Amino acid sequence: MxxxxxxxxxxxxxxxxxxxxxxxxxxxxxxxxxxxxxxxxxxxxxxxxxxxxxxxxxxxxENGSPVDRDAQFGYINEKAREFIRDGKPVISVDAKKKEIIGEFKNPGRTWNKTGKTKKVNAYDFPNLGIGKAAPYGIYDTGRNEGMVNVGKSHDTSEFTVESIRQWWLLMGKDRYPGAKELMICADGGGSNGSRNRGWKFNLQDLSNQTGISISVCHFPPGTSKWNKIEHRMFSFISMNWKGKPLVSFETVVKLIGSTTTSNGLTITAREDNKEYATGIKHSDEDMNKIACRTTFTASEMELYNPAT
Known part of the structure; x- marks a missing residue:
């Protein structure tokens, strides 16, 4: 079952x-x-x-129900099974909701000594905080472990791919020595969207740097909640910091990193201090440098090979 x-x-x-x-x-x-x-x-x-x-x-x-959605899911499931069976990495990726950092109320309750309740700001005005945390998660579906890159800047395609790069450097290359292929499952919008030129350009750069062929499977429109990272990792992070004010970036990293489950989930968290610029445009010339071929349909399965 x-x-x-x-x-x-x-x-x-x-x-x-x-x-x-x-x-x-x-x-x-x-x-x-x-x-x-x-x-x-x-x-x-x-x-x-x-x-x-x-x-x-x-x-x-979840709005939208393309006629070929079931076929697309079947293709993704079969592809993931093949990768895991052959000992190849399969990761589920997504951006978690941004969090205001400071003395703010976090929904939920925790046990405290009577009269020792943590005092926080009466209002959630962003200017009262010290910034916003932009967590981007990578969940290894075959090993039930993950990493969250906690950014302080913008959720751009460059930040997204840098998060995947950090996962590979800190965890992936040790878990999968000699790997030549990587499968990424993601929803079809946002910084890792199927039509995002920056996402494609930076993925090609990652493929070139690591020498790994990267297969990207985007979920059909309106089905982002089927992404395994949502209910296998993000939900437990939210429960772990429920009722605890996120007073600093260090607090966010510690709470994410201390999240575990009875099924053995472990998470590594890191702070990303880099400033990521918005509004970067990628020309047709940039796109012509991408060694990418599409399988299945136009936006659901893309394969990035190292440039030769």
Whole structure:
């Protein structure tokens, strides 16, 4: 059942609860095809025991449903299975919500001595803080571990790719010695968007520097919550710092780095002090230098090879 759910799971990145687009009847039917006799009620009970829930009407509506979405997901799942089976790295990446740093209230409650409640600002005006943290996460789906690069500047494509580069230098190259390929799963918008020229240009630069071929799989429009980093890493970070004011960048790094789970999740966090410029344009000439070929469809699967 876990195998079926892993391929059909979304989640609220501020909660540990998960949901599936499959009904208990469809899951039971699929299990029967795999040789397991089980009824829908038993499926529902097991799902609840493993922290799944029925999807509620919360502000996580995913709009859009391309006709080839299921085929695209199937392609991504099969590609990831092949990589992991062959000992190749597969990472899920995304930017976490920016956080105002300073003496501000963080939703949630923690245990304290009576009368020892932490005092914070009455108002969440940004000018009362010392800046904003821009966490960008990399989750290794095959090893259940990750890294978060905590930026102090803008969430640009250069920052995004630098975060992946730091993961490779600090963790990836030691976990996967001699690796020649890397698979990246990402949503289709923002700084790692499928149409972002800066993302493509900087990925090619990373491929050139590391000598690794990089396969990028973008999720279909309106399906970002299916990205594994959302419910396997970000949700636990949010729970770990719940009710704790993020008074400094050092505090953010420490709270992210101390996040663990009963399933063995570990996270490395680092502070990125670099200033990333916005508004950088990449010309057609820049794009012509990219050794990239597209498979499957125009924006869902891209392969960056080291330039020769």
């Amino acid at each position: 876990e195998k079926i759910m892993n391929e059909n799971t979304a989640g609220d990145n501020m909660s540990s609860l998960k949901w599936s687009s499959k009904s208990t009847y469809k899951i039971a039917d699929q299990l029967k095809l795999m040789g397991h006799e089980i009824d829908p009620d038993t499926v529902g009970r097991i799902l609840k025991e493993n922290d799944y829930s029925l999807q509620a009407n919360i502000k996580n509506i």
